[in-house]
Each structure stands twice: as C-alpha cells, then as structure tokens.
Amino acid sequence: MSGPSEVQRLLAIINQAATDALSEYATHGEDVPSIYEAKSHPLDLSDAAFNLKKIIRTLEGACHQLCATLAPPLHTVLNNGQDYSWACLRVAASKGITEILDDHPDGVHIDELSLKVGITKGKLATIMRTLVARHCYQEVSKDVYANNRLSLTLRSQTPGTAFLDLQTQEGQQAAFYLQKSLDDPVYGPATDLQHTAFTYSVKDTGFSGTLYEWIREHKDRLQVMIKGMVGMNQLMGTLSVLEVFPWGKYKTICDVGSGSGSFTWSLVQKFPAIEVTMFDLPETISVAEKAAADQKNGVDRVKFSSGNFFEGSPPDGLDVYYLRNIIHNWPDNSALSILQSVQKAMRKDSRVLVHDYILPSYHDPEGDNPAHALDKAPPPMLPDFGYGNMRLHNQNLTMLFMYNSRERTVAELTGLSQAAGLKLSRVWDLGETAVFELVRSDSSE
C-alpha cells in the first residue's frame, strides 16, 4: 500500500470508528459527553460499555498511526520518550487539586491554588498547563483553572488514584531501572521474582526478596496495592465479564487469588443464586473479611478460604474457578503450578476462567482458529491495534518490571493449559482484556 492510500484508509477507519462511537452512546440512551463538562458520564465506568472500548481501541490506534505516518519520525519517538505527564498527574492527585476545584465550578486563580496546595505559583502553573494540554483540567480564563471530565478521576482516595499512585511510584521507579537491570550479569538473565527491575531498584536499601515480600514490609503500600487493584480493574473494564459470560448457568464459583473481592462482590450482587468462595493468602483474606462489613447484600453467599496455591489447592468440586490478574503475575513454571493446583480441585465438568490481557499474536496458527481468535484491526493498522492496545503493552511491561513475567498469547496459554491437564474451550474478547475458558483435558466438551 502506498503512503497516500494508507492515509486515506486510516482516515476512513477513523471516520467510521467515530461514527460508531456516537451510535454506541445513542444505543445506551446517553448523550455524547463534552470534554469541558465537569461531570462524570454514566458510561464512564459502565460494565456494559465493552463495545465502546472496542471502538475506541480502533479509533486510538488509527489516530496514532496516522500521526506517526505523517509526522517526522523523531517527533513521534521523542513524544514517547519525553512524556512526563505522569509526574504532573502524581502531583495533582497527591495535592487534592481536583477536590479543591470541586468547590469552585468557575475556577480558581493560580495564585490562590498555589497557596492552597503549598506549591510555588510558577511551578504549579507549569504542572497545570501540562495537564490542560492533555485535556485534564481546563484553563477557563487566564491563569484560572477548573475541573473537567477527565480531572474528576483524580479525586484522592479513589481506587483509580490508588492505581495511579502504584504506577507512578513503584512502576516508574522499576521502569527507570529496567535498562540497568538488563545489563546486570545476575538480574539480566534472571526469570525469578527475586531479580526483577523493581527489586534491582531497591537492592541498595539492603532489601533482597520479591515484590510480595517488599509489600509485606511496607504495610502502607499493601493498602494502596489492594485498593489499586480495584482501580486497575475499573480501567481494564474487567467487570464486563459479568455481561458476557453465562454466569447464570453456574452456582458455585471460586475467586482464586481474590484480593479484597472486587469481582466477588459484583458477582454475588448481580446473580442472586450464585455462591462464591474467595481464596487468597491469609493476610489478604483477613483484609477481605473486614471489607465484607461494607457490603449491603450477598454477604451470606460468600465464604472465605485462606491458602496458598503453591502449597495446596483451592476448595474442590466447584463449578467455576475464576483467576483474574493471577496467571500473568508469574513466570511459566509458577503459572503452570497454579493451573495444576486448580486442575486438581476441579470436577470433570468444572471450568477455569483465566482473565488477563491476552497478547495478540497474528503469526501463530492458534491465533487463526476462529473459535479462539481475538479481534484483529483492519489494514493498514497494526493487526493488534497498536496504540489502541497501549494498556495491554503497559501491563505487559509492568509484569516484566515487577515479576519477570508477561502477558501471554493464546498459543502460550494453550501450551501451559495442556501441560496442566486442561484444554481450551473458548476465548472471550472483552475489548481490552480477554477471558480464556478452559475445561479438563478428559472432559467430553
């Protein structure tokens, strides 16, 4: 395809995707939001909006590819290398700027904002201007800043800002040390959890261990991590699995590595006949048991089981074993042990749902099997949607920095599953994440 025809095709894709997005808002009976409004939109965190996610994946991917096609290459490459907006987001969230602006819909002058947050006016103005250029906050008149739709997500104490805190602290710290750790003769070739970019970044403090051990020693970060997992799942839109998978056919579910239970509580509240057992390490289960006090209903249908999936199995004989954001945390040998431990607990007709980002791979035959295929972007886009799947690649990198692990392709997950005595039944593409549905190898399905 020639340059001009690539551009024409990308423009057509962008046009179609934007039109589809407008229709999707109409389908849900909602107005199209304005970026200048300081109010949340009903579809912002809706589990039912997974089609919108798919459309945006195409739109973002095509827009970025169009710019990368037409701009000088150094422009695009350094846009990526120079992106410091994360540091400004971190300041805004930690200083509660959104909450201050909440009380002033007409905006606050930088002089007053500077006094309220305790940051010198000139420095704060630089930070605010950077964020405004990213559509987060708005400058309503000269040096007067107000909230908009995006800045509302920066209210402190929310799961979303807890996730931002993790990404911009431990995440960025590990990212900085990636290159140094790769050059290190011990850390570079290591595949274990003790020798990651993150553990490299803290080794001069005298710490040696895994991220999990580090978190245990830093209890304040454990709380942020538990809350941040809720925010991460909001971002990923994982709860759309409640809309897509036929949960109504099943009664007993095990939420394996449940964390504080953000999935469990949503499941029992949406499906009144379902019973869930949360299975996690003792320290996490005790946090989850305390969090149960905040739940309005379904508490009598939730059981707590503490254990370690490397030393035993989750409770046996349940209908569905659901593993969300678990397998991707572990290198292959450990991921295999987890699947084996679940397989041992299964009845012949039980099933396992592995819910992670799944890496598209368009060059392996398994990816072409229509029953297992993930959506593919139209040419001339990169088949995996490129920038449209950026969070998948960011998560893949986070797994590398933190655990020496990675997101996996359908073929890689299929291989691990087979080694654990399981076989693939179906892949559910949720627009951002995907669910890998497995049954026992000896099942007649």
Ligand SMILES: C[S@@+](CC[C@H](N)C(=O)[O-])C[C@H]1O[C@@H](n2cnc3c(N)ncnc32)[C@H](O)[C@@H]1O
């Ligand atoms: C990334 S979090 C995912 C939590 C939850 N599934 C979610 O999606 O929000 C990983 C979870 O695995 C749990 N975990 C780690 N090692 C474990 C083990 N050996 N046995 C059981 N659970 C474990 C952690 O405590 C944590 O809750």
